[in-house]
Structure formats: structure tokens, C-alpha cells
Amino acid sequence: MxxxxxxxxxxxxxxxxxxxxxxxxxxxxxxxxxxxxxxxxxxxxxxxxxxxxxxxxxxxxxxxxxxxxxxxxxxxxxxxxxxxxxxxxxxxxxxxxxxxxxxxxPPKPFNDQYLVARGYHRSATYDYTSTDGEVLFEVLRYEHPTDTKTFVQRQPDGHEGWLNGRGDAVPYRLHELAANTADPVFVVEGEKDADRLASLGYLATTVPNGSWPEDLSVLSGRTVYVLADNDATGDKKAVVAIDRLSGIATAYRIDLPGLPPKGDVSDWLDAGHSQDELEELCLSAVPIAANDNAPPGKPLSIFEWTVDRFVGEAPAVEYLVDGVIPLGIPGMVSAAGDTGKSFALLELHRRVAFGSGIYAPPIFGGRVVSEGVSVMITSEDDANEVHRRIAALDEKGDRFSSAGKRMIVVPLPSAGGARAFWKEDRRLGLIETDDFKRICDQLHSIEGLRLVTFDPLASFAHVALNEDPTAGQFVCSSLARLATETGATILTAHHMRKSKAPIETLADAREAIRGSTALVDGLRLAYAMWPADEARAKRTCKSLGIHYQPNRIVLGGVVKANGAARRIMSTYARNESGLLIDKTSGLGTSAPAQDDLRTALVIAIEAAANAGAPFTKTGASGLFEMRERLPEELRRIAKGRLDALAAEALERGEIVRSAAKGEKTAKWLDVPGGLFAIGLGNFTTGAPR
Structure with missing residues (x-):
């Protein structure tokens, strides 16, 4: 019906x-x-x-x-x-x-009279063939004396005639690619350029009207050079080509030097450039960094990781900043606006690249103990501002010596503008961008790389860091992999949200870091800096003998660390050029806050255990009995208060009682995860037991 x-x-x-x-x-x-x-x-x-x-x-x-x-x-x-x-x-x-x-x-018979009537004439015919050389369809190029060129596709009708359109897309010059599987392949934007390169003896291809075929097996495992035209469309098509080749071939992007606007490889060759120049550019190119481009890694076997493989003494932690910032980890320096973190980070880079004297004040709570190449990429300061800051920091002119090559500062506003390193793709989800992969390739090539900083993180991460924990985890994993592969400490500068109540403790500072908790949890270390409240700042200025100014006194400390780190609150004072100078040692005669005293005690207990001479809470090796080994601010307090500080630290889990090898009683004090806490501690000769 x-x-x-x-x-x-x-x-x-x-x-x-x-x-x-x-x-x-x-x-x-x-x-x-x-x-x-x-x-x-x-x-x-x-x-x-x-x-x-x-x-x-x-x-x-x-x-x-x-x-x-x-x-x-x-x-x-x-x-x-x-x-x-x-x-x-x-x-x-x-x-x-x-x-x-x-x-x-069904396709209609081919007819181009509508183009001919408007003054177009056919200037070229490009055959798309099967692997056997059979013509599957043609792309026809039409040109006009005044209008822009246009392209039309047609396919055989099986009776020596033609129909409109085509079937499935295939790579151009497919039969040549199939016949020669050894030589590298050039991918260009149009058939004209592919024919030009083929006339020089190269394998070259393109795709019809930008339509990439599903089947790219003919390019599987091959070396492919993507030649980008010099315009926005050419850049976009090159990016698409590399994306489609990812995981299939080893792809290189080639941007021809001296190419005029909207120019292509044919224009470049017409300008007098030679085949030798083209081949030299290809041989010196770096492959696009993508996980899929790398050869498949060795399959994971859990049976290779039984604990009996860990033979001998465990390697000691290497530090960039002694006791605070380890080497080869991803971390963060977070601060409130107008605090001076970027200037302080620049000074850290200067000390890593140029070294610092033994009398230099601490920076980020410690002394720089690892020197080498440092790279800072900033999206906020232009070249003029970086110049002014470097001149203020480098009064001796070390940058004009051979050490100057070891400190790299890239002011993105003066180097083409900000770049997205992480973003969300509609099709692929969260991705590392090509800009980030190129930066990683360059960082991998640096011998003796010790420190890399991205300032600020939000300028590089075009993802929902504040709302989406998955985005935070993705960025942190990317930074962790870069730190592991380069062996350098990778720091990001980040912002703290404005807090109604003043920040009084390191725990308060951690809560004030902007973004989802996954961002802080995903990094190995977080160091926070914030302006002291007015009353504390005025007391500090009076103790230091300097004039009070708003934001002159800044507090800072480690608010998160995976492993041992000095968790003491440092006090900074801003000097004439705006640099934050650590003045913590100069305030030793003033009475520290309770939290600061407890933190100092935890640090002293950790240091003693690491030295193979741990404390006990009481007794012959007790804290009060061995107080000459404690910092000055702890040596001056009464036994009852010292016991109370230790009891509070035990209750908070900041320290633990541990048993030494061969002993049953847990009496030695250490921090969680310390050598004595995990049963690997050894007493040094003559240490109290």
C-alpha cells in the first residue's frame, strides 16, 4: 500500500x-x-x-x-x-x-560551457590514477583574464565520455608512489607544484581540492617533506597534512626561505634557487615532534620491575635550589599580581646560567647548586622590558662573556606574539600544539639544560585550567614528560586569586592558587609568594631598618612538594630595582610565629636524619638535650615549648617516629618519606644513638 x-x-x-x-x-x-x-x-x-x-x-x-x-x-x-x-x-x-x-x-554528463561562456579557458588537466595507472578522475584547471582561477573535477563514464565529479579521493601521481617505495615524498598544495618537482626527478603528490583520502597506505613508513605555501591557507593546509600523516610517516615541514607572499615551491625555483638548496633544507630539517611519529616503544612488561633490580645505594636527590627545588621535575611559582615573581624568576635564571657567589642571599628559599643553560619564555614582557631587567640584574656584564650564551630569554611580544602550547581540538580533544612540539625539539637539543620557565602558564594553556581537572592533569603530564626527557627543571609562573582574609600560613597560600586542585596536585613542587599584610610588613620593615612601602615585603615558601623540601616561610624585601631579596636570616633576632618555629623544627629534624644523626623527642639524643644542633631561634625557647612544637608536628604528620635498622622501637624522628622513615637510614660514625 x-x-x-x-x-x-x-x-x-x-x-x-x-x-x-x-x-x-x-x-x-x-x-x-x-x-x-x-x-x-x-x-x-x-x-x-x-x-x-x-x-x-x-x-x-x-x-x-x-x-x-x-x-x-x-x-x-x-x-x-x-x-x-x-x-x-x-x-x-x-x-x-x-x-x-x-x-x-547519478552524476550528470560533464559540461564546462558555463565556464567557457564566462570567459574561462582550460589551462591544465591533471590525471588522478590508480596504482596501475588507470585514470580514476581528472582535475581541470581553468583560468580567466581577470577573475581568479577555478578547478573542476570529472570522471570517466566508461564509454569514452565524462561525468561530473569524482569517486573516492586518492593521492595525486599514485602510480609513481606505488612503483617507488624507497625515495622520500614531497607533499605540496597543488598539482602544478607536484608536476614541477616530478620533472626534477622527485616523488611528489597532493590531494584533490584539499580532500585527504582515508587510505594512505602508500605513504606508510616513508619520509615525507611537506612544503608550505607562504600564506594563511598554505599554513593551514600544511598543518592538516602533517596531522593526517601523523602515525603513518615521518613528516618534516619545510618553510622555504625567501618565499614571496602567496608563493609556492615553483615560484621559489623560478627565483633561481637550486635542487641542491632544496635537498639541503630537507636534510637539515627536524621531524615534526609527535608521539605518533616516533617509532613504537618497547612493550611494557611489569615483570622487569621486581624490586630486586634496585641494587646498591639509592641515588641522592639532585637539586636546582638546595633543599627546595629538585632538578628534573615540573613545578610552579604562583604569586599574587604585582608581587614580582617574574623578576625573581629571571634572577633565578641568571644565577643558573652565570653562577652566584657564596655570599649571595638565598633565592626561593635556598642556594642555587646546579648551573647550566636556562631558557625563559615570557608572553608578558617585550624585548625592551627584558633588556631593562637584565641590565638591572647583570651589573657586572656577565652576559657579554661566553656565559651569555647559556641564558636564553624569549620575549614573545617581540618575537611574533603569544603561542598556544596546549589547546582543545574539536576532533582530537586536548592536544599539544605544533608550537609546543617545536619548542620541545629545540630544548632536547640543548646540552646542559638545567631550567626552563613558561611565564605565565595561562598564556600558553588555552584550556579550562580553572574548571576542568582533566585539562590540568593533561598540562601537568606534558610538563612532567618534558622534565624527564630533558633532565631540566620545568617551572611555570601562575597566579593566585585575591583572598578576603590575609594569608598567614603556607596552607592558606596553597588554597589561594588559582585553578583546579589537579593543577597543583599534578606538579611535583609548588612555591607560593604573596604580599605580607600591612601590620606584619611594617614590623618587618622596622626590624630591617628600611622604609615601609605597600607591597615591599613579600612572603613565600614551598606549599606542595613530592618528597623532601624545605618548607619554611621566607621573607623578601623589594630593593630599588624591584627585585625581591631574601631577608629571612636578618630577622633571626625577632620572635618568629608559631607556624614558622614548627616549620623550622621540621626542617632541622629532616636535615639531621639525612645526615645520619637523627633526633629523638626526649632522652640523650632528644631535641632539647641536643639543642646546640638546632637553629638559633629554636635554641632560645624553653624545653616545654620545644616539646609542644614536636608534639604538634607529630600530630600533624609533618614528622614521624621511625625505627633504625635492627631496632624494634620507633624512636628516631624523621619526615614522612625520609630515609629513616622508610627503613633505609644509616648512622654516621659517632652519631648519637
Whole structure:
């Protein structure tokens, strides 16, 4: 049984008239036009002029706008009333239990008279073949004396004639790629460039109208050089090509030097450049860093990791800043606005690259003990500001010596603008960008790299760090891998949110770090800095004998660490040039706060255990009995208060009682994870027991 359907009356329209009405271009019975507000790139709206369609028009939009709104816009341009969704006179629908399937219309005979009538002439024919050399379809290039060139595709009809369009896409010059599987392959933007390179004896290919085929097995495992045209479209197509080749071939991007705007490899060769230059560029290129480009790693075997493999003495922790910032870990320096963290980080880089004297004040709570190459990439300061800051820090002119090559500071505002290192792709999800992969390649090539800083993190991470824990974990994992692969400490500068109540403890500071907790938890170390409240700042300035100014006194300390780290609150004072100078030692005669005293006690207990001479809480090796081994501020307090501080630290889990080897009683004090705490501690000769 069939159901009667209401068929709309045919509406005949002239494609050229539709094109003029909407401001687009007509090709046969199809009109393409930019959507409202769009002016660049490929047209976003396709209009099929079809008498059987409602009002003679079928409208499709590819830019994400509301399809109904776009159809209304086209209808209004053509003098028609708006489209009404659900109107059966507009769009006849079958009964609910019937399902109509649109069948693809068979291709029509090829005809290019509509182009010839407008003054176009065919200038080239490009055959796309099978691996056996059979022509599957052709791309025809048409040129016009005044208008831009255009391309049309056609396919054989099997009777020595031609039909419009093509079947599935294949790489250009496929039969040559299949016949020679050893030589490298050039990927270019158009057939003209592929033919030019082929005439020089190279394997070269492209794809029809930017459409990459699903089957790229002919390029599997090969070396591919992607030659980018010098314009935005060329860059976009090169990025797409490398993305499609990822995991299939080893891809290199080649940006030809001296290429004019909108120029391609044919223009470059016409300008007098040689094949030798092209080959030299390819041989010196670095492959695009992508996980998929790397050879498959060795399969993971859990049976290789039984603990009997850990023979001999465990390696000691290497530090960048003694007792505070380990070497080869990802970390963060977080601070409130206008605190001076970027200047302090720049000074840290200077000390790593140029070294520092034994009388230099601590920085970030300790002394720099590892020297080498440092790289700082900042998206906030331009070259002039970096110049002023370097000049203020480097009064001796060390940057003009051979050591100057060891300190690299990249001011992105003066080097092409900010870059996204991490972002969310609609198709792939969270990704590392090509910019980040190129930076990683350069960092891997540096011998003696010790420190890398990205300032600030938010400028490089175009993901939802504040709301999405997954985004925070992704960025942290990326930084951790870079730290492991380079052996350098990777720091990010980050911001702290404004707090209504003053920050009094390191725990308060950790809570004030902006973003999801996954960001802090995912890094090995977090150091926070914040301005002291006015009352404390005035007391500190008076003790130091300096004039009080707002934001002159800054507090800081480690608020998170995976492993041993000096968790003492440091006090900084801003000098004339704006640099924060650690003045903690100069405040030793003033009475520290309770939290600071307890922190100092924890640090002393940790240091004693690491030295093989641990304390006990009481007795012959007790804290009070051995107080001459404690810092000055702890030596001056009464026995009862010292016991109370130790008891509070035990209750908080900041220290633990541990048993030494061969002993059953847990009496030796250590920090969680310390050598005595995990049963590996050894007493030094003559140490109290």
C-alpha cells in the first residue's frame, strides 16, 4: 500500500540570478557564498538550484551557524518569505512509521560551457590514477583574464565520455608512489607544484581540492617533506597534512626561505634557487615532534620491575635550589599580581646560567647548586622590558662573556606574539600544539639544560585550567614528560586569586592558587609568594631598618612538594630595582610565629636524619638535650615549648617516629618519606644513638 504525498509545484530559478542576489558565485546549478560576517577562506554556504526543492533552493551551511537562519537569509536575498520549520507545504514528510532515504543522484554528463561562456579557458588537466595507472578522475584547471582561477573535477563514464565529479579521493601521481617505495615524498598544495618537482626527478603528490583520502597506505613508513605555501591557507593546509600523516610517516615541514607572499615551491625555483638548496633544507630539517611519529616503544612488561633490580645505594636527590627545588621535575611559582615573581624568576635564571657567589642571599628559599643553560619564555614582557631587567640584574656584564650564551630569554611580544602550547581540538580533544612540539625539539637539543620557565602558564594553556581537572592533569603530564626527557627543571609562573582574609600560613597560600586542585596536585613542587599584610610588613620593615612601602615585603615558601623540601616561610624585601631579596636570616633576632618555629623544627629534624644523626623527642639524643644542633631561634625557647612544637608536628604528620635498622622501637624522628622513615637510614660514625 502506498500513501499519497503532496508534491510542491516546480520552481525554476536561474543560478546566475541567485548568485547575484546573494553575492556569490555560480557553477552549473550550484551557488557558493560566504555566510554573513565571513569574508575569508572557503565559502560557508552551498545553494543547490533544484526545481523539485521547496522554493527551488536547497541550502547547506558548513560554518556552524543556525541552518534555519542561514536559509532565511538566502530566501530574503532572493525576495522570498522566511522558511517555517515543520510546515508541510515547505517540506513534505512521510507518515511516522515510514523512513525516506535520500538517494544520491547519478552524476550528470560533464559540461564546462558555463565556464567557457564566462570567459574561462582550460589551462591544465591533471590525471588522478590508480596504482596501475588507470585514470580514476581528472582535475581541470581553468583560468580567466581577470577573475581568479577555478578547478573542476570529472570522471570517466566508461564509454569514452565524462561525468561530473569524482569517486573516492586518492593521492595525486599514485602510480609513481606505488612503483617507488624507497625515495622520500614531497607533499605540496597543488598539482602544478607536484608536476614541477616530478620533472626534477622527485616523488611528489597532493590531494584533490584539499580532500585527504582515508587510505594512505602508500605513504606508510616513508619520509615525507611537506612544503608550505607562504600564506594563511598554505599554513593551514600544511598543518592538516602533517596531522593526517601523523602515525603513518615521518613528516618534516619545510618553510622555504625567501618565499614571496602567496608563493609556492615553483615560484621559489623560478627565483633561481637550486635542487641542491632544496635537498639541503630537507636534510637539515627536524621531524615534526609527535608521539605518533616516533617509532613504537618497547612493550611494557611489569615483570622487569621486581624490586630486586634496585641494587646498591639509592641515588641522592639532585637539586636546582638546595633543599627546595629538585632538578628534573615540573613545578610552579604562583604569586599574587604585582608581587614580582617574574623578576625573581629571571634572577633565578641568571644565577643558573652565570653562577652566584657564596655570599649571595638565598633565592626561593635556598642556594642555587646546579648551573647550566636556562631558557625563559615570557608572553608578558617585550624585548625592551627584558633588556631593562637584565641590565638591572647583570651589573657586572656577565652576559657579554661566553656565559651569555647559556641564558636564553624569549620575549614573545617581540618575537611574533603569544603561542598556544596546549589547546582543545574539536576532533582530537586536548592536544599539544605544533608550537609546543617545536619548542620541545629545540630544548632536547640543548646540552646542559638545567631550567626552563613558561611565564605565565595561562598564556600558553588555552584550556579550562580553572574548571576542568582533566585539562590540568593533561598540562601537568606534558610538563612532567618534558622534565624527564630533558633532565631540566620545568617551572611555570601562575597566579593566585585575591583572598578576603590575609594569608598567614603556607596552607592558606596553597588554597589561594588559582585553578583546579589537579593543577597543583599534578606538579611535583609548588612555591607560593604573596604580599605580607600591612601590620606584619611594617614590623618587618622596622626590624630591617628600611622604609615601609605597600607591597615591599613579600612572603613565600614551598606549599606542595613530592618528597623532601624545605618548607619554611621566607621573607623578601623589594630593593630599588624591584627585585625581591631574601631577608629571612636578618630577622633571626625577632620572635618568629608559631607556624614558622614548627616549620623550622621540621626542617632541622629532616636535615639531621639525612645526615645520619637523627633526633629523638626526649632522652640523650632528644631535641632539647641536643639543642646546640638546632637553629638559633629554636635554641632560645624553653624545653616545654620545644616539646609542644614536636608534639604538634607529630600530630600533624609533618614528622614521624621511625625505627633504625635492627631496632624494634620507633624512636628516631624523621619526615614522612625520609630515609629513616622508610627503613633505609644509616648512622654516621659517632652519631648519637
Amino acid at each position: 502506498t500513501f499519497p504525498r503532496v508534491q510542491p509545484e516546480p520552481v525554476y530559478r536561474n543560478p546566475e540570478a541567485v548568485a547575484r542576489a546573494v553575492g556569490g558565485k555560480a557553477r552549473g546549478n550550484r551557488v557558493t557564498v560566504h555566510a554573513p560576517g565571513h569574508k575569508k577562506g572557503s565559502p560557508e554556504i552551498s545553494i543547490l538550484v533544484d526545481p523539485s526543492a521547496p522554493r527551488g533552493l536547497l541550502v547547506n551551511c558548513f560554518s556552524g551557524e543556525d541552518p534555519v537562519a542561514m536559509k532565511d537569509w538566502v530566501l530574503a536575498k532572493c525576495g522570498e518569505p522566511e522558511f517555517t520549520p515543520g510546515d508541510r507545504s515547505e517540506r513534505p514528510e512521510p507518515r511516522a512509521h515510514l523512513k525516506l532515504v535520500r538517494r544520491a543522484e
